[in-house]
Amino acid sequence: MASSLEQLLAAKEIVVSCGSGGVGKTTTAAALAAMAAMRHGGKVLVLTVDPARRLADALGVGAIGNEAVRVPSRSFPVVDGRRPRGELWAAMLDTKASWDDLVTRHAPDKRTARRILDNALYENITGRFVQSHEYIAVERLYDLHSDGRFDLIVVDTPPSRDALDFLAAPERMADFFSSRFLRLLTAPYRSSVAGFASKPFFTVADRVLGSQFLHDITEFFSLFQTMAPGFVERAKAVGRLLRDNRTTYVVVSTLEASPLHEAGFLVDSLRGKGFHLGAVVLNKVLPAYLLDEQAGTAAATMARDAEAIAGRLAATGAGDAAQVTRVLTEVGESFLRFQVVAQREAEHRAELGVASDVVAAVPYFETDIADMAGLLRLGEQLWGPQERTG
Amino acid sequence: MDLLDRKLLFITGKGGVGKTTVAASLALLAAERGKRTLVCEVDAKGDLPSVLETGPTTFKEREVQPGLFAMAMDTEESLREYLALNLKLPLMTRLGPLARMFEFVATAAPGVREILTVGKLAYEVRRGHYDLVVADAPATGHVVGQLAAPQAINELVRVGLIRQQTSWMLDILSDPVRTGLVIVATPEEMPVHETVELAARIKAETIVDLAAIVVNRVLPELFGRGEEAVFETLDDPASVAVLTDAAGPGVGPVLEAARLAVTLRRTRAAHLDTLRREVDPAVPLLYLPYLFARSHGLRSTRQVADALAAELGY
Numbered sequence: 001m002a003s004s005l006e007q008l009l010a011a012k013e014i015v016v017s018c019g020s021g022g023v024g025k026t027t028t029a030a031a032l033a034a035m036a037a038m039r040h041g042g043k044v045l046v047l048t049v050d051p052a053r054r055l056a057d058a059l060g061v062g063a064i065g066n067e068a069v070r071v072p073s074r075s076f077p078v079v080d081g082r083r084p085r086g087e088l089w090a091a092m093l094d095t096k097a098s099w100d101d102l103v104t105r106h107a108p109d110k111r112t113a114r115r116i117l118d119n120a121l122y123e124n125i126t127g128r129f130v131q132s133h134e135y136i137a138v139e140r141l142y143d144l145h146s147d148g149r150f151d152l153i154v155v156d157t158p159p160s161r162d163a164l165d166f167l168a169a170p171e172r173m174a175d176f177f178s179s180r181f182l183r184l185l186t187a188p189y190r191s192s193v194a195g196f197a198s199k200p201f202f203t204v205a206d207r208v209l210g211s212q213f214l215h216d217i218t219e220f221f222s223l224f225q226t227m228a229p230g231f232v233e234r235a236k237a238v239g240r241l242l243r244d245n246r247t248t249y250v251v252v253s254t255l256e257a258s259p260l261h262e263a264g265f266l267v268d269s270l271r272g273k274g275f276h277l278g279a280v281v282l283n284k285v286l287p288a289y290l291l292d293e294q295a296g297t298a299a300a301t302m303a304r305d306a307e308a309i310a311g312r313l314a315a316t317g318a319g320d321a322a323q324v325t326r327v328l329t330e331v332g333e334s335f336l337r338f339q340v341v342a343q344r345e346a347e348h349r350a351e352l353g354v355a356s357d358v359v360a361a362v363p364y365f366e367t368d369i370a371d372m373a374g375l376l377r378l379g380e381q382l383w384g385p386q387e388r389t390g
Numbered sequence: 391m392d393l394l395d396r397k398l399l400f401i402t403g404k405g406g407v408g409k410t411t412v413a414a415s416l417a418l419l420a421a422e423r424g425k426r427t428l429v430c431e432v433d434a435k436g437d438l439p440s441v442l443e444t445g446p447t448t449f450k451e452r453e454v455q456p457g458l459f460a461m462a463m464d465t466e467e468s469l470r471e472y473l474a475l476n477l478k479l480p481l482m483t484r485l486g487p488l489a490r491m492f493e494f495v496a497t498a499a500p501g502v503r504e505i506l507t508v509g510k511l512a513y514e515v516r517r518g519h520y521d522l523v524v525a526d527a528p529a530t531g532h533v534v535g536q537l538a539a540p541q542a543i544n545e546l547v548r549v550g551l552i553r554q555q556t557s558w559m560l561d562i563l564s565d566p567v568r569t570g571l572v573i574v575a576t577p578e579e580m581p582v583h584e585t586v587e588l589a590a591r592i593k594a595e596t597i598v599d600l601a602a603i604v605v606n607r608v609l610p611e612l613f614g615r616g617e618e619a620v621f622e623t624l625d626d627p628a629s630v631a632v633l634t635d636a637a638g639p640g641v642g643p644v645l646e647a648a649r650l651a652v653t654l655r656r657t658r659a660a661h662l663d664t665l666r667r668e669v670d671p672a673v674p675l676l677y678l679p680y681l682f683a684r685s686h687g688l689r690s691t692r693q694v695a696d697a698l699a700a701e702l703g704y
Binding site for chain 2: 020021022023054120121158206207210211212213216254256257258259262287289290292293294295296297298299301302305308309312313315316317319320323324326327328330331332334335337338340341343344364368
């Protein structure tokens, strides 16, 4: 059992960073991958599903695409003369390119592949059909893992309505292809006689959608169905990989109510469904000194007695007494305001309880992460063996 | 034009910026100003019931505050309602397997789920039961697909009931007097970046008017002109000694916290500049202060509504 993220990353082959939107999934994934490449060695890939140009800049690779690119070792800061022990690679999920690739691979022949790729509905499916994104993300992960080029892959998850969507995606895809409804829907296209069971559906669908659109839909699904055998098998393999012992999940959250609620739900679901929960990462945690009781007293005193204190400070040459009074009041009140938030966060954190053996808390960074040094600074916070409270 | 005089507002934003709170407080404010208002949670994650403290919401709307009705989107229910209104089918006998069939098509066929969502909202506008419909829409990643769905379907489907339906939906969605999109952002790097990108995509790929950008959680300016220099002098040993004598040993963290607040405010101000520079100046920006509050429920939603009222000049 790993007791730190360092140990976790040393033992696993796939790390999935998940949590609700805006909590720092992508940055956490990149920081973990950078640390693994720096300290553990081997070939480490960070696969992002979030088209974040800023991350490409931070890694010093210009642009990231569907194909993995190596992060130049000159992007790493030299600390105590140490160079990274391994290689860091980066790739970004290109939904459209990955779908095209998948269709080309699974279609029975080139002509069918072409017809699918040219179908008007296909573009809609890959571009707009929301859950296609989740499936293609895990599919791509499977692809990169099975070609054996990388020792460790750290991936973030798509911003979805439900953070668990991607876990269920392979199963849903397999269900879709083996569905009775797909057979019914495509039946009238294959044989001209519509099955009895599907009749009411077509009567309604015809009136609602119009027969041309219905024809387009059935044609598309008929073509799509030619890929079923390969697709179903593949989706099952992808599903197995997500549950594999070599795969672990890192749940990322901030201490705000809504993301934390989602994180709690995610932790329970991962556990309940037999996925390996590796760690919980709490981001943007306010400094612990905000909870300090003596500081609270000092802040209250400074705000209350600002004028008197300003008078005493005049002796040290602090400047205009009225201005000093205002500054002292503001400084004291500001502390008290932030203290309220810090207390709220501490309570939320207590409610989360001991969700995982490994809980890493990352302090609120005052400036944005703009380069590898910044990613490694974040990585250092995540790495340590003991729980940190910021 | 007054934001709340529109009939249909979609509220979106990057995850974690307070989209649901802003949607709820806009709706609350409208209701308080005498408008019969419907607020709908499209994602049905349960955030809306929690910021309004309503208990679970369903497809069937319920009055949760005077004049404020809340509902949760459910595409299957939306389909049921749609079929009942338009096809006059013997519903009870047929809809069981039919709904499952549609559910299947909706999972796979493009835009079906989206159109059932947008369709229901537009239908509420058309029906005229409410003065304002506020949709707590999907996050930035999904909202374009949702708003563009009626258009996409309209292009794909040439005849039939759906075609007629999408036509009036498009009329409502494309009318800036009736419909608008509100993007919620925080003055942080990624939310600002996504907002700028989304504003451009909304213009290029949808027919919906960008009504406003709400900048949430703006930190207060700690010091006025010249005061920061005064603050710096508090750090020298002689001043710290006086402060410690007057206020006790906790002075160090208090000064540290002030430095953090100044840095945060400064970093965020730079992101705000980016936002102002890169979005169309015709789009109003509304600023909401960071709430240093304990609660997350109705109390803080009301505080946000008050701040919105001030920004809107009420």
